[in-house]
Amino acid sequence: MNGIHDMGGLHGFGLVVQEKNEPVFHSHWESRIFCITQVLDTKEIWNLDEHRHEIELMNAADYITAGYYGRWLFAMERLLARKDILRSEEVQRRVDELHGGVSPLSPPDSSSRGWPLRDESKVRWGAWRHEQTVQPRFSVGDSVRVRNIHPEGHTRVTAYARGKVGVVDRVNAEAWVFPDTRAHYRGENTQAVYGVRIAATELWGPQAETNTWVFIDLSEDHLEPV
Amino acid sequence: MDNHSSNEKPWQAVRTEAVESLLVELGVIDSARVDEIVRHYEEKVGPKGGARVVAKAWTDQEFKKRLLADGLAACAELGLGGPETEKLHVVENTASVHNAVVCTLCSCYPWPILGVPPAWYKSSAYRSRMVREPRKLLTEMGLPLDPSVEIRVWDSVSEIRYLVLPERPEGTESFTEEQLADLVTRDAMIGVAKVTV
Numbered sequence: 001m002n003g004i005h006d007m008g009g010l011h012g013f014g015l016v017v018q019e020k021n022e023p024v025f026h027s028h029w030e031s032r033i034f035c036i037t038q039v040l041d042t043k044e045i046w047n048l049d050e051h052r053h054e055i056e057l058m059n060a061a062d063y064i065t066a067g068y069y070g071r072w073l074f075a076m077e078r079l080l081a082r083k084d085i086l087r088s089e090e091v092q093r094r095v096d097e098l099h100g101g102v103s104p105l106s107p108p109d110s111s112s113r114g115w116p117l118r119d120e121s122k123v124r125w126g127a128w129r130h131e132q133t134v135q136p137r138f139s140v141g142d143s144v145r146v147r148n149i150h151p152e153g154h155t156r157v158t159a160y161a162r163g164k165v166g167v168v169d170r171v172n173a174e175a176w177v178f179p180d181t182r183a184h185y186r187g188e189n190t191q192a193v194y195g196v197r198i199a200a201t202e203l204w205g206p207q208a209e210t211n212t213w214v215f216i217d218l219s220e221d222h223l224e225p226v
Numbered sequence: 227m228d229n230h231s232s233n234e235k236p237w238q239a240v241r242t243e244a245v246e247s248l249l250v251e252l253g254v255i256d257s258a259r260v261d262e263i264v265r266h267y268e269e270k271v272g273p274k275g276g277a278r279v280v281a282k283a284w285t286d287q288e289f290k291k292r293l294l295a296d297g298l299a300a301c302a303e304l305g306l307g308g309p310e311t312e313k314l315h316v317v318e319n320t321a322s323v324h325n326a327v328v329c330t331l332c333s334c335y336p337w338p339i340l341g342v343p344p345a346w347y348k349s350s351a352y353r354s355r356m357v358r359e360p361r362k363l364l365t366e367m368g369l370p371l372d373p374s375v376e377i378r379v380w381d382s383v384s385e386i387r388y389l390v391l392p393e394r395p396e397g398t399e400s401f402t403e404e405q406l407a408d409l410v411t412r413d414a415m416i417g418v419a420k421v422t423v
Contacts (some may be wrong), residue, residue, distance in 0.1 A: 006332030008381065010354040016367060018346045018413075024268045025342070029239035032246055034342070035263035038309065039255045052332055066331060068348045070238055077245060086248055094244035095237075108252055115254055127385035128312045156383050158330055160357065170311065172386060193384045195315075209361040212377045217384035 002092035049183035053154035063119035084114035132175035166198035231321030272341035273412035281407035308338035328356040336387035
């Protein structure tokens, strides 16, 4: 989807501000969200592509103001609700109780829910299927065009590269899951991923900086021969 | 700038507490396991791991060859590895080529090698500008490069992660591997700084 998350080339965000002696996490809740997500990643509840896509579905203004971990919090709540593991009204009730200093806190509903997962709901993690092999269509040195596509769902082909021509710099000939389809449970479609070298002039025209190249990793389905 | 402490809202802390407590009560997660992972990122992984890799590559040509051929396997020799990095490409800076890494779509980063990324790496400004005007941005960040130096920006939007192998600074010929590792900064391994003595 063409969303605010696809930031390559946008204007208007100002200076990059570097913080001296930055802590690993700026607050307790950020460390919890980051690490709860990593625990949930191992629970076969979701795949990494649908997690990224959930963030992309955030309202654009919220995406900008929530910050990195705020986006993760959003995705966690929404995915758990979608899968009926944790309902949004349960979270809201708990939030209200915590704000109000209510004790004891109401337990989660006792009705049946999506947890524990049924076998058919279990999702496999990882992006590289080691047990599979793929036959790459392109070789190092091939000229390729990034496909000009604008899917409404998840995609890892960046908007600024679409329609642009580059050269295959590296072939990652492993069986990589295709995020665009896995995010929507439309199959893993494993395929090679290519490091494609594109000249800045091809990407940015007269505004390009001199002697500059961008290398983008793209799935085979995002490329076409020139 | 986004993701900065000034933007933190107390409601996010409360919501996090609500979600965590409910997940624990439902038996989905164990808070002790979350504590362990927090400690892992706060105390065990971080740029020091990557710095050891760089220092070894500077002092051991055979290791450097293995590192450039298969980054993850070479890092594993030093005990580094873990989630969110399934393949690692190491790109080498020279007098004529400068590499820098970004992820314009989210903030992909080699966690097991460098730890949690800094806020600026995740900022809208860095993600939007690094692919369009890296020369200008690097200059602003304190790294002006001669126009004759080729800039290569790696937009790591797939599941392959990148680590920059910085140039070894002059005047360090007598340094031990450990002394060299102390010089290597996170920013140099992302490619927005050089290593200096």
